[in-house]
Amino acid sequence: MKKTIITVVGKDTVGIIAKVCTYLADNQINILDISQTIVQDYFNMMMIVDTNKTTKDFALIVEELGVLGESIGVIIKCQKEEIFNQMHRI
DSSP states (O other): OOEEEEEEEEEOOTTHHHHHHHHHHHTTOEEEEEEEEEETTEEEEEEEEEOTTOOSOHHHHHHHHHHHHHHHTEEEEEEEHHHHHHHTOO
């Protein structure tokens, strides 16, 4: 399993989750875990996804999600699980 951490941050608007999840489903990326919160009109979501079945290169996924984020007014970042774990070790 190839896990990726996706974070989405920005002003809350209608459809953020729907648009991100539609992109993932269209690209055979399975959501393993998801957490979202809204604090004073600011949206924050973290997802752990499995990219094992997608045919797209990781760099292309990062680029496309970045473009999607811009179009809906949020910042979307992706990191491979092993990089995320190394960056957040104590």
